[in-house]
Amino acid sequence: MSVLRPLDKLPGLNTATILLVGTEDALLQQLADSMLKEDCASELKVHLAKSLPLPSSVNRPRIDLIVFVVNLHSKYSLQNTEESLRHVDASFFLGKVCFLATGAGRESHCSIHRHTVVKLAHTYQSPLLYCDLEVEGFRATMAQRLVRVLQICAGHVPGVSALNLLSLLRSSEGPSLEDL
Amino acid sequence: MDETVAEFIKRTILKIPMNELTTILKAWDFLSENQLQTVNFRQRKESVVQHLIHLCEEKRASISDAALLDIIYMQFHQHQKVWEVFQMSKGPGEDVDLFDMKQFKNSFKKILQRALKNVTVSFRETEENAVWIRIAWGTQYTKPNQYKPTYVVYYSQTPYAFTSSSMLRRNTPLLGQALTIASKHHQIVKMDLRSRYLDSLKAIVFKQYNQTFETHNSTTPLQERSLGLDINMDSRIIHENIVEKERVQRITQETFGDYPQPQLEFAQYKLETKFKSGLNGSILAEREEPLRCLIKFSSPHLLEALKSLAPAGIADAPLSPLLTCIPNKRMNYFKIRDK
Numbered sequence: 144m145s146v147l148r149p150l151d152k153l154p155g156l157n158t159a160t161i162l163l164v165g166t167e168d169a170l171l172q173q174l175a176d177s178m179l180k181e182d183c184a185s186e187l188k189v190h191l192a193k194s195l196p197l198p199s200s201v202n203r204p205r206i207d208l209i210v211f212v213v214n215l216h217s218k219y220s221l222q223n224t225e226e227s228l229r230h231v232d233a234s235f236f237l238g239k240v241c242f243l244a245t246g247a248g249r250e251s252h253c254s255i256h257r258h259t260v261v262k263l264a265h266t267y268q269s270p271l272l273y274c275d276l277e278v279e280g281f282r283a284t285m286a287q288r289l290v291r292v293l294q295i296c297a298g299h300v301p302g303v304s305a306l307n308l309l310s311l312l313r314s315s316e317g318p319s320l321e322d323l
Numbered sequence: 324m325d326e327t328v329a330e331f332i333k334r335t336i337l338k339i340p341m342n343e344l345t346t347i348l349k350a351w352d353f354l355s356e357n358q359l360q361t362v363n364f365r366q367r368k369e370s371v372v373q374h375l376i377h378l379c380e381e382k383r384a385s386i387s388d389a390a391l392l393d394i395i396y397m398q399f400h401q402h403q404k405v406w407e408v409f410q411m412s413k414g415p416g417e418d419v420d421l422f423d424m425k426q427f428k429n430s431f432k433k434i435l436q437r438a439l440k441n442v443t444v445s446f447r448e449t450e451e452n453a454v455w456i457r458i459a460w461g462t463q464y465t466k467p468n469q470y471k472p473t474y475v476v477y478y479s480q481t482p483y484a485f486t487s488s489s490m491l492r493r494n495t496p497l498l499g500q501a502l503t504i505a506s507k508h509h510q511i512v513k514m515d516l517r518s519r520y521l522d523s524l525k526a527i528v529f530k531q532y533n534q535t536f537e538t539h540n541s542t543t544p545l546q547e548r549s550l551g552l553d554i555n556m557d558s559r560i561i562h563e564n565i566v567e568k569e570r571v572q573r574i575t576q577e578t579f580g581d582y583p584q585p586q587l588e589f590a591q592y593k594l595e596t597k598f599k600s601g602l603n604g605s606i607l608a609e610r611e612e613p614l615r616c617l618i619k620f621s622s623p624h625l626l627e628a629l630k631s632l633a634p635a636g637i638a639d640a641p642l643s644p645l646l647t648c649i650p651n652k653r654m655n656y657f658k659i660r661d662k
Contacts, residue, residue: 166636168568175560192563193636201563217637 145196148232149239152205159297160188160204161289164195164227165212166220170245170276174212177286185299187290195227207297208239208305210289212276213260215246215253221260228267238305239296240269243285248275270312324380331469332379332389335396336372343399344371350395353388354378389469390445394457397474397487398449401521404474404487408516408528408653409499411482414509422479422506424454431456431505438497443467452479460494473498476521482508483528485521515656523585527650532585571633574640578647584626590655592618592645597661613661626650 147162161178163171168191175189188204197203209231214220224242231240242264246253264271274285296305339347341364348359358378364371379388397404413419432444441461448454456475461467473489475498484502489495499511518524526532562568594616598607607614622628626649633640641647649655 162563168562168636172560176557179557179559186559188559188561190561190563193567194564197563198566203561203563219638220636 145199146230146232147195147197147206147209147235149206149235149237154207154297155186155204157185157299158188158204159183159185159208159293159299160190160206161293162190162192162206162209163212164192164209164224165214166193166217166223167212167214168193170214171212174276174282174286174289177282178290180283181287181290183290183294185294185297187293194223195230208241208289208293209235210241210243212243212245213255213263215244215255215257215260216249217246218254221255221263225263236267236269238269238307238309240267241292242267242269242271243276244271244273245276247273248278268309268313270309324384325386327469328384328386328389329376329380331386332384332392333372333376334470335389335393336375337368339396341368341371347392347395347399348375351392353384353392354382358382386443386469387445390443390457390459390472391447393469393472394445394447394455394474397457398447398455402519405517405519406476406485406521406524407488408514408524409484409486409502409511410514411484411503411506411508411511413482413507417509420507422452424448424479427479427505428454431501434501434504435497439463441465441467443469443472453477454479458494458498460491475502477502477506479506481529482506485524488517515654517589517655518587520586520588523587526585527653532650533580533582568634571640575630575633578641579626579630584624584630585650586627587625587649587655588621588623590620590625590646590649590657592657592659594618594659595661596659620646625655 163174165171171191175191178189179187181187190203190206211224211227212220213224242260244257244260247257260271272285272288275281276285292308294300295303295308298304336344344364345359348354354375358381362371362374362378366374428446435442435444435458439461440463443457443459443461445457446454447457454477456477457472458475459467459469459472468491471489471491473491473494474487475484476486477484486498503509503511514528516524516527523532595613597613598605598610600608602608629642629646632638632642645657645659
């Protein structure tokens with residue numbers, strides 16, 4: 144069974160690779176385009192996948208950050224994410240995974256409760272970001288954020304590591320899940 | 324000219340949008356070229372309508388002329404009604420007679436008139452051996468209501484008739500009877516198929532929807548076409564699941580074909596099943612009566628929407644056969660019961 148491991152390959156020179164996992168290809172493609180428009184000192188590579196495990200026959204670079212895109216309008220999207228998570232090695236969850244929930248803006252179309260994704264992110268100890276990827280402005284902002292996080296996870300920002308970032312993000316979280 | 328006829332013609336003409344007015348009036352062929360030339364169509368609509376009514380009065384329009392205008396209006400505005408499909412069948416061992424349009428029309432009219440006394444029946448033949456029938460219903464004691472007619476489109480070389488869903492449901496059995504007898508059939512059955520788009524219903528019923536048209540892009544490899552890749556696509560974006568995408572495209576194409584889908588707005592599923600549960604002693608499982616549930620899918624173009632579900636990543640391919648069988652089974656209203 145092929146499991147993604149964070150450190151099983153050597154990094155490429157000045158390269159940072161992000162893997163976007165989600166069922167809706169159009170959304171992933173748009174996010175990828177937005178990310179690549181950003182000015183970035185590192186060379187960016189974006190891999191798009193519908194689900195994990197990834198096909199093993201391909202020669203791919205080391206993956207620095209995995210973003211699971213969950214569409215709150217679609218239970219199928221959540222189910223796909225949950226199944227894909229099983230193919231990620233535990234050490235990835237030390238700051239190199241994050242969850243992105245899209246579609247929260249259209250409340251009436253949401254079939255997944257916000258609490259469900261909050262709980263999912265909490266279980267995997269990873270940050271949860273919200274962004275309506277269909278809206279160009281929000282998407283551009285999120286793309287910026289992801290590029291910065293990616294650079295940190297690839298080790299291109301001196302003095303900050305993925306684990307540092309993770310603990311920074313966690314300490315600024317609101318009340319714990321039990322209080323909700 | 325009768326006041327009611329004048330009023331009816333006036334209301335019908337008022338419904339017609341200005342840009343269609345001359346076309347419809349020409350198709351009606353009741354007012355002569357000379358008469359139409361005297362009308363200034365650039366005036367306000369009310370003035371145009373008044374002038375037209377005046378011309379109709381000169382020519383002494385009757386209710387059947389008015390009914391014909393109404394049929395033509397409906398032929399141009401088919402989408403305003405929801406159409407249902409009836410299928411007729413001959414009895415076992417009956418011969419296929421040659422269809423006689425005149426005999427059919429006479430017989431149809433006679434049956435309705437004998438039953439109801441007050442009824443307006445009008446016919447208009449079109450190509451493809453089809454006849455449009457308009458029926459304004461009355462009773463033994465009341466005059467026909469011209470504002471709530473039923474329209475029937477009967478394809479004489481086939482056992483199918485399409486009717487506009489009428490509010491006056493009590494006349495449906497009589498209509499069915501008249502159609503069956505006049506067309507020399509034995510039985511009539513309503514199909515579970517309904518839509519506003521008469522052309523799509525025709526395509527489904529006569530199985531004409533699966534015509535593939537030659538396109539210029541047929542030489543483009545499947546991969547590029549299906550992924551919608553831009554030739555200048557960024558090489559920094561890598562799609563990991565190309566194999567999976569191709570599989571989905573292939574399955575979608577096998578299920579739905581390359582041709583445009585017929586247009587339907589609804590699919591409705593009525594479930595009547597007993598609750599099945601793995602747990603023992605569940606309250607719902609102990610119910611004697613089946614649970615009833617209604618699921619309705621609606622969309623401006625349902626079949627195209629279903630076709631795009633898997634490629635868009637919203638559902639897994641293959642889709643449930645309950646959804647994909649709609650054009651094949653010629654149904655969009657389903658009743659699902661326990662076996």
